[in-house]
Amino acid sequence: MGNDVDVEKVLDQLGVKYHRSGKRFMASCPFHNDETPSCGLWADTGYFKCFGCHTEGSFAMFISEVEDIPLTQATRMLRGQDRMSDLEDSINRFLDREEKVFKYFKWESFCATYPAVIPTGSDAWNYLTREGGDPAGRKLTAETIERFHVRWGGDTGKFRYRVILPIQTIEGKLLSYVGRAIRKGMVPKTRKARSPHRTLFGLKEIIGKTGGKVHNLIITEGEFDAVYLQQYGIPAVANMGTSPVSSEKIRLLRRYADRLVLSYDGDETGQTAMYGDDEDVDKKKRRVGELDLLAKHMPTVSVHLPDGFDPNKLSEKQVDEIYGEWRLSCLKQK
Numbered sequence: 001m002g003n004d005v006d007v008e009k010v011l012d013q014l015g016v017k018y019h020r021s022g023k024r025f026m027a028s029c030p031f032h033n034d035e036t037p038s039c040g041l042w043a044d045t046g047y048f049k050c051f052g053c054h055t056e057g058s059f060a061m062f063i064s065e066v067e068d069i070p071l072t073q074a075t076r077m078l079r080g081q082d083r084m085s086d087l088e089d090s091i092n093r094f095l096d097r098e099e100k101v102f103k104y105f106k107w108e109s110f111c112a113t114y115p116a117v118i119p120t121g122s123d124a125w126n127y128l129t130r131e132g133g134d135p136a137g138r139k140l141t142a143e144t145i146e147r148f149h150v151r152w153g154g155d156t157g158k159f160r161y162r163v164i165l166p167i168q169t170i171e172g173k174l175l176s177y178v179g180r181a182i183r184k185g186m187v188p189k190t191r192k193a194r195s196p197h198r199t200l201f202g203l204k205e206i207i208g209k210t211g212g213k214v215h216n217l218i219i220t221e222g223e224f225d226a227v228y229l230q231q232y233g234i235p236a237v238a239n240m241g242t243s244p245v246s247s248e249k250i251r252l253l254r255r256y257a258d259r260l261v262l263s264y265d266g267d268e269t270g271q272t273a274m275y276g277d278d279e280d281v282d283k284k285k286r287r288v289g290e291l292d293l294l295a296k297h298m299p300t301v302s303v304h305l306p307d308g309f310d311p312n313k314l315s316e317k318q319v320d321e322i323y324g325e326w327r328l329s330c331l332k333q334k
Helices: 007-012 059-067 070-079 083-103 109-112 124-129 142-147 203-210 223-231 246-254 268-275 290-295 316-326
Strands: 018-021 024-027 040-043 047-050 054-056 162-168 173-183 191-192 214-220 236-238 257-264 301-304
Touching: 007 024, 007 059, 007 083, 018 083, 018 257, 040 059, 040 162, 047 059, 054 059, 059 070, 083 290, 109 173, 124 142, 124 162, 142 223, 162 316, 173 257, 203 214, 203 246, 214 223, 214 316, 223 236, 223 316, 246 257, 257 290, 268 290
Parallel strands: 214 236, 214 257, 257 301
Antiparallel strands: 018 024, 024 040, 040 047, 047 054, 162 173, 173 191
16 A cells, blocks of 8 residues: 555654554553553554544544644644655545535524524523523523524524524534424424534533633533523533434543533433443343443543433522532623
């Protein structure tokens, strides 16, 4: 395949523990607490895969995590090594493919399509604020609605009769947006413009207020759970569903938080996602909970909510009792 990546030279410079095993190098994985080198790196492809936590990706991504530097800086480091032309080509092809496949939405177009003004007294406003007595309402203040750029989908189109939340990357790019139905019987309850698997909802807003890393970060299931908790100064983000937190999100979490606090819904689905389940009658493989999975990467604890509750259903007093120790004054509304 032409010139190989000089894996041994780079690992020596990084100070990573490793040994050679056939065509690959086995190094200590930087994505979890790896006492025995379990991460394979292939010189002929410039890619790695951990056989312990199953994280995989480019050699540049590996260096980015080891050195705690941006991916672009890690790429520049690689380009400074000898015999890296094949890897450079591989990285460039990967970036070109990502750019072609994954275009960001334009913020201006989003705002033009979904106006910011939600009429006071309208069904959408009553749903967001619960001012009209809607029991399913979200109990948000006007300040919170403005801060998270909540929009209204109107009565026509794909997002009709839905309140809409934009999902942005840390850099402020519009990655996707999600619409929540305000009328009973609408299917699906939540509709996404695109899978937002590349970020965590609410993280941009927290970093914008704190200016950097937080000590504790609460992870919830739903976007409105994160919005509601942030309204009271709780540094909460949403995993946007109970599917496992991806390796891409884990890298974000490690960069912006010291410890995670899992707070999924108090129903059976949320608790199973958080704690896992036992082997069922068909002897299928036990589902490992997010608590155990994330604990392999960074300190993680959990919060058990009352049965049937999610964070958005809690009163302000309950929020204070359950999450008060993690409140950040810079997040709380004045």
